[in-house]
Amino acid sequence: MYQIFRQILKTGIKSETPPQGDESLRLLAQCLQQDILDVFGGALAIRMVDAGSCNGCELEIHAVNNAYYNLEGLGIKFVASPRHADLLLVTGPVSRHMEVALKRTYDAVPEPKLVVAIGECACDGGIFCAAEAGENYASCGKVANVIPVDVAVPGCPPAPTAILQGILTAIRTAK
Amino acid sequence: MPIKHANLKLTRLTDAVPTWAGEIAVENLPEICRQVRDGGGRLVALWGSDARKLSGGFMLHVTLINETGLVCLHVPLPETHPHYPDIACIFPAAARMQRATYDLLGMHAEEAADHRKWLRHGAWHSGSFPLRKDFDAAASRTDEAEDYPFVQVEGQGVHEIAVGPVHAGIIEPGHFRFSVIGERVLRLEERFGYTHKGIEKRFERMSLRQGAKLAGRVSGDSTVAYAWAYAMAAESIAGITPPDRALWLRALLLERERIANHLGDLGYLGSDVALAFGFTQFWILKEQVLRTNAALFGHRYLMDSIMPGGVAVDVTAEAKRVIAGECELLEREAATLRGIYEEHAGVQDRYIGAGRIEPKLAAQLGLCGMAGRASAQAWDARVQFACAPYDKLDVRMATYRNGDVAARVIVRFDELFESLRLIRQILVNLIHEEEATPALEKLPPNGFGIGLVEGWRGEVMVAIHTDAQGNLARVHPHDPSWQNWPVLEHAIIDNIVPDFPLINKSFNLSYSGQDL
Numbered sequence: 001m002y003q004i005f006r007q008i009l010k011t012g013i014k015s016e017t018p019p020q021g022d023e024s025l026r027l028l029a030q031c032l033q034q035d036i037l038d039v040f041g042g043a044l045a046i047r048m049v050d051a052g053s054c055n056g057c058e059l060e061i062h063a064v065n066n067a068y069y070n071l072e073g074l075g076i077k078f079v080a081s082p083r084h085a086d087l088l089l090v091t092g093p094v095s096r097h098m099e100v101a102l103k104r105t106y107d108a109v110p111e112p113k114l115v116v117a118i119g120e121c122a123c124d125g126g127i128f129c130a131a132e133a134g135e136n137y138a139s140c141g142k143v144a145n146v147i148p149v150d151v152a153v154p155g156c157p158p159a160p161t162a163i164l165q166g167i168l169t170a171i172r173t174a175k
Numbered sequence: 176m177p178i179k180h181a182n183l184k185l186t187r188l189t190d191a192v193p194t195w196a197g198e199i200a201v202e203n204l205p206e207i208c209r210q211v212r213d214g215g216g217r218l219v220a221l222w223g224s225d226a227r228k229l230s231g232g233f234m235l236h237v238t239l240i241n242e243t244g245l246v247c248l249h250v251p252l253p254e255t256h257p258h259y260p261d262i263a264c265i266f267p268a269a270a271r272m273q274r275a276t277y278d279l280l281g282m283h284a285e286e287a288a289d290h291r292k293w294l295r296h297g298a299w300h301s302g303s304f305p306l307r308k309d310f311d312a313a314a315s316r317t318d319e320a321e322d323y324p325f326v327q328v329e330g331q332g333v334h335e336i337a338v339g340p341v342h343a344g345i346i347e348p349g350h351f352r353f354s355v356i357g358e359r360v361l362r363l364e365e366r367f368g369y370t371h372k373g374i375e376k377r378f379e380r381m382s383l384r385q386g387a388k389l390a391g392r393v394s395g396d397s398t399v400a401y402a403w404a405y406a407m408a409a410e411s412i413a414g415i416t417p418p419d420r421a422l423w424l425r426a427l428l429l430e431r432e433r434i435a436n437h438l439g440d441l442g443y444l445g446s447d448v449a450l451a452f453g454f455t456q457f458w459i460l461k462e463q464v465l466r467t468n469a470a471l472f473g474h475r476y477l478m479d480s481i482m483p484g485g486v487a488v489d490v491t492a493e494a495k496r497v498i499a500g501e502c503e504l505l506e507r508e509a510a511t512l513r514g515i516y517e518e519h520a521g522v523q524d525r526y527i528g529a530g531r532i533e534p535k536l537a538a539q540l541g542l543c544g545m546a547g548r549a550s551a552q553a554w555d556a557r558v559q560f561a562c563a564p565y566d567k568l569d570v571r572m573a574t575y576r577n578g579d580v581a582a583r584v585i586v587r588f589d590e591l592f593e594s595l596r597l598i599r600q601i602l603v604n605l606i607h608e609e610e611a612t613p614a615l616e617k618l619p620p621n622g623f624g625i626g627l628v629e630g631w632r633g634e635v636m637v638a639i640h641t642d643a644q645g646n647l648a649r650v651h652p653h654d655p656s657w658q659n660w661p662v663l664e665h666a667i668i669d670n671i672v673p674d675f676p677l678i679n680k681s682f683n684l685s686y687s688g689q690d691l
Binding site for chain 1: 368369370372376388478511512518687
């Protein structure tokens with residue numbers, strides 16, 4: 001136990017203020033918390049769905065949960081069921097094999113609900129989809145082809161700050 | 176010559192890893208496979224191609240590995256009813272590859288024990304095959320999901336728990352069907368293919384350059400390994416060797432990828448046993464590595480930094496100092512954390528004995544990579560088939576015999592420290608040259624090449640076939656998860672359901688990498 005406490009003390013606090021610059025930041029965190037409070041009653045619960053990605057975007061969504069981004073400090077957390085969620089984070093070009101599962105997950109989220117598409121492929125199909133017909137036998141392309149999307153965050157994969165910004169923008173939209 | 180057989184003529188490919196290839200008649204396939212297995216060899220990959228334009232039929236490709244190197248067998252099959260004898264009875268890992276090969280190309284493994292579909296869930300008709308050149312996507316489309324007959328376990332008190340494809344955590348999609356009595360797992364059956372997005376078909380319309388980008392996105396956590404394996408295959412066909420500096424840089428990137436993934440896994444292996452401290456600590460370290468990657472190489476996960484012919488990144492003297500400093504920090508912090516993990520009674524209680532795969536079973540099922548080494552399967556492409564620059568690095572392989580979660584954790588720690596040691600050596604050898612690497616833009620016609628790279632998860636293979644114009648006719652990326660997923664079904668037997676997330680994480684296998 002002593003070792004653990006020592007290491008925690010030595011590590012210190014790594015959490016950074018959420019995305020965007022300096023002084024405006026502190027303001028932003030407060031605004032964000034106010035927005036979450038207004039729309040969802042104090043906390044934002046996120047359900048993540050991989051609808052066919054390469055796992056790159058998932059790595060960054062994991063990273064959003066590390067100490068630097070202090071997600072739970074903002075009142076945001078990832079939950080295990082769509083029924084507990086306010087917001088869906090969806091990655092990947094939607095594979096044909098995930099189409100039904102994604103629709104069902106979306107239907108299971110109670111209103112009011114938000115959808116944020118994460119990554120190049122979720123935005124427009126990305127490298128896995130071609131414009132020419134006949135190549136997409138296994139893919140539905142972008143997430144918006146399957147369920148309504150509120151905010152789309154490009155990037156391959158988008159950095160944690162961009163993901164945070166996407167979530168933030170979606171909450172603003174809902175307001 | 177790695178295999179001797181009266182009907183087999185092998186030619187040595189100009190490859191970075193020792194590779195031979197040759198054509199054999201279909202009836203000789205089982206005999207040769209058996210011979211390789213009896214000599215301690217393994218199956219690396221099995222795939223098919225539509226060679227009707229070229230030779231009037233289909234072609235089965237089987238890559239085997241033994242202590243001398245890789246052997247790729249090309250097996251011509253007839254145009255009508257292409258079939259071949261089942262080799263899953265020799266290499267159990269072949270079973271799912273054979274089922275996938277049927278779904279994609281209609282090549283049939285005769286007398287195989289399992290003929291259920293694997294990659295086809297019902298998005299395209301049975302009887303239409305996406306990787307055939309005359310596949311009509313529009314005409315083959317269907318929206319009817321087909322039933323999948325899971326194996327039923329019967330008996331008093333047995334019930335089923337169905338999990339997925341959408342999982343409770345931030346994980347890729349897949350389905351797990353547990354048959355349990357109380358908390359104890361009698362049987363686990365996996366059902367994958369949910370992230371199948373037609374990667375192999377996509378390659379066929381791409382230039383060599385675009386293909387490199389796509390190869391780097393087969394499995395996002397192994398982008399360096401895939402991009403290198405792809406480049407290695409292309410360079411083998413072109414008969415070129417990248418400049419020394421490019422090879423040193425590739426090794427640097429690959430070891431950084433290994434470090435980042437091991438750090439992330441070690442963090443989750445902490446939080447999976449309720450030691451949130453472990454997650455916090457390791458993910459602080461991982462984030463630092465990712466940020467250094469972004470600052471020095473322009474990408475947190477190092478995507479698109481390897482190109483056929485060379486690399487797309489460079490390292491300055493200042494960058495070398497940063498990396499060396501980071502190595503020192505990581506070594507110090509990881510050593511402290513290792514001590515804490517090892518002395519934590521609660522953690523060790525969950526780790527020791529959980530999800531055990533005995534060495535004998537591991538060998539029989541072909542468990543490979545990091546998980547294989549935790550079950551005494553002493554294979555590491557960086558050691559046995561050390562291509563440049565690993566031939567100058569003298570990699571120390573980490574192997575343990577226990578085969579449980581504890582062993583897979585120890586292997587990760589050992590490999591983490593070894594990668595740090597290797598990076599220090601790489602930095603010494605990385606001499607600055609002004610000369611830019613010449614990019615490889617086009618391949619010779621009718622070529623075939625293989626790339627094999629020891630990624631953090633295990634051996635990643637990419638095979639490239641070119642057509643008469645030198646374009647990509649067929650690209651097959653192979654993830655070690657093909658071999659290791661079926662072994663997970665064994666690892667969970669007799670463990671309790673709540674230990675599944677821990678055991679699963681200790682393997683951390685790829686869905687996208689095998690769903691393609």
